[in-house]
Amino acid sequence: MKKSFIKIIISLFTAIVLVSCREDETIFLSSDTNVAVPKEDGNIEGFYLLNEGNMGMNRASIDVFNYRTGNYTTDVYSERNPSVVKELGDVGNDIQIYGNKVYAVINVSNKVEVLEKWTAKRIKKIDIPNCRYVTFYKDKAYVSSYSGPVAINPNAEIGFVAEIDTTSLEIKRKVTVGYQPEQMVVHNGKLYVANSGGYRVPNYDRTVSVIDLETFTEIKKIDVGINLYSMEIDSRGDIYVSSRGDYYNTQPNLFVIDTNTDEKKMQLDIPALGMCLVDDLLYYYSVSWSYLTNSNKITYGILDTKTKKIISDKIITDGTDKKIMIPYGLQVNPETKEIYITDAQNYVVTGYIYCFTPDGRLKWKTTAGNIPAHIAFITKK
């Protein structure tokens, strides 16, 4: 009796061991979901969405939406680049398309991943430490980076912008800007860089660096406001730069820079964290932590850049905004004016992407990757 009991115990133990053994690990596979009705017209074929992936998880990933099929495909990088060891990398921070190339800025992996526009296959990896955002002008790409010359104190390094030749994909020059530079815009042969100073709490940077692209030197620093982050430029040459505030007393804000004078011209007193400019409309959202309620206050709006007046305090009109935990990415299709908003959830779990009609009603919603954030439209030619 007892002997058989022992046998039972040991066999059970054995069973557990053998039931779930290890398998060979395969590459990460994409998955397809049909979310929209196929659309034949228009120049925009689809978009790439970069999921940032939480730090240390090595889970930055790229999703693709195809207007022609109406399919949303998650995580295509590994399948298209199976031989890249450890896939796309850690913490994606920006994705842009220029010419026939996709530039994905992968922050913690210290690289810009350059892919073919149609296949998403790797062309080259460009090493840039602590890289943040990318923008373009003529045959050059400009990448901002938090990295800087080693200072005696940590967090005292002044960031730079690297210039990359879009043909050779080599770094050609670099220029020192301000503390922890973020987004950039180009106008009239000048590069405008929003410096955040995010490592230097509470002594944030408050300047926009103006770089002459000919000489690649900083010709001016415009004093704007603390903790600058995102940038857009309208057709009249006005730059909109958002300030994230200090999370305590200084609220997020939106400033306007006049590129004729390179001076700050307006403070709009709009809480803008992320934004997207299409034609003359600036779509924006803001998430601010309230110490009183221990929760986030989320606001949306649309600004008319001609009049600098808010024309709506809503982007979403059908109540779907109440289901979005943390709006994180915002993009508007320049042709159809459809609005895409991503929900980063708590930055740890799988997020969502929402598509809204131009008047703000939910068109579709689907699961993306971890921290869906940046969208780049794929246009014909």
Add this chain to the structure above:
Amino acid sequence: MYNLKKTLLAVFILGLPFWLHAQTEKDSSRVLKEVILKGKPYQEVIPVQSLSGVVLDKLASHNVADALRYFAGTQIKDYGGVGGLKTVDVRNMGTHHVGVFYDGIQLGNAQNGVTDLGKYSLDDMESLTMYNGQKSEIFQSAKDFASASAIYLKTKRPVFVGDKKTNLLVRYKTMSINYHDPSFRWEQKLSEKVSMSVSSEYIKSNGQYKFRYKRKNLDGSTAYDTTATRWNSDIEALRFESGIYGKINNGSWDAKVYYYDSERGAPGAIVENKFRDGFRQFDKNFFGQVFLTKDVSEKYKFQLKGKFAYDYTHYIARDTTNVLGETVTEGVQSDDSYYQQETYFSAVNMYSILPTWDVSLSTDFQYNKLNATRRGIQTQFSFPTRYTALVSLATSYRYEGFKVLGNVLATRVIEEVKYNAKAPNKTEFTPALFLGYTPFKKYDFNLRAFAKRIFRMPTFNDLYYTMVGSSTLRPEYMNQYDVGFTYNFSVKESFLDKFSIQADGYYTYTKDKIVAAPTGNLFRWMMTNIGQVKGKGIETVVNLGTHIHKVNLDANLTYTYSQSQDFTKVSGLQMSSYGDQIPYTPWHSGSGILNAGYESWNFNYSFIYVGKRYNGNVNNIKVNEVQPWYTHDLAVQKSFIFKKYKLNAMVEVNNAFNQQYEVIYNYPMPGRTFKFIIGFEL
């Protein structure tokens, strides 16, 4: 390749019962000997697991964290390597809910609540004991009542055989990776009633080991297959301990000092394009503690404890790289030092009202202070100080087969800060009730049940960490319920010397769990009390002991089933992972230890299995899956005796099948490693 290993493993394990069976015929003399994992006698109404004696000695594990893996219900978070952080989690309640006691007094870390068990050596350890709920007695300090699970590390006390006055042990360990570890232990009898011990250990290793990442295409061809070296995993550490132990009339006392000094690499996650980094960590830990207990009369006894601890930690992250010929920083830079002080006193009084009825009153007082210098950080550090008073009133009552043990713990916490907002003072009352019942006089079969409510205080980091901490945090509550039994089979008529089985089922509910909540900025989190986790599980432990002629065999097997679901809502919204199993929590896990001793030979085989689980991205979907891992460790030891001297030689293989696995995603663990130990005893 794996199939072969699988088959070998299957043959071995399936064959085991038959092999054991085959031995029964040859049964002859009966030898009493050390039991592997003791199911303690009935007086303990609380689930307990223990490793001690020969098994602990012969186990191919060298730090406390590695040994704790053999307990049912524990999970070790192991970041890999000789110097890597190792923390313990019991029943998935979180590492903050485990009280770790070193020679009776809790090891604290008011800064982040994390005790790195990889730092504590098994060399001088007499036993490791783990209790769910709390230790099964009432003659203990209030702190012993104050955690959801308790682990007791008991170091060796000097024992002198015959008229010996001095014991000396000198040891040297080395490994198939660069590793040097000399140590000694010296015990001296000072008088009939007083003895002392001094022990010290020095470890130096470059920590470099190979790891491999491999993925296949769907058609089975290799997508990539790369082998790399784990860098920045080096360690240099010195441990020094001394104790003095005395007896008094109806009592005893001891005092000890402990010092640990280390410098190590703190390697980060292996991510694409970044296979090495250079974070460094420097530690200096000192503590001194005293203990006194005395039975004043038949009915009244007391104990006193005191401790002073000082901990210094220094982190440096100053990685650089090269862009266009210029050296620039790579990633966030930091250079922070933290200084912690802890002072602790405890007094326990126990009175026996009746022989079957005891009451005790424990009063503890603790002082914690955290100072810091953080280069380049321009916000003001809070410099928090915390005063904690704990009072526990406990009673135990026995009636025939029943035993009841109950207590109420009152905790008062007062905080002070030099800068920034301070956390409000807190008062908490938490109860616990334990029941035991032995239904049959003929059988050693014991039933037990308990319910316990306890909390953990927010750590100094939770409350005051720049831009993240929130001083308004409340404690995190843990409610735990348990039902279980222990059955020690009568072994008289069998070939076994020992056969016991214990099983427990539990339910846990974490309310107001302290979690980081998202804000508008990814780099900015707020600590909040929004977390909610419900867990349940089953733990089983089987102990076997037998002998075949002169071969003594011990076996210990554990199996754990655990489920732990996250029901946290953010701003009233269910997350996409709502109801999913929490990260790094396997549904199935188990362990096995098999020890065979023959004269001066000892053979030890141990096995750990951790089943499928999901990584830190939480959602229970394929991309977040982490493979099961299982390692086989083997150790062979031979001792030689020359007159008064004893020489021990031991060879170990860790991870014998060279499995490439990760406990924490992107933190690769070492493959097959050989270890050689030589010890000389006088």
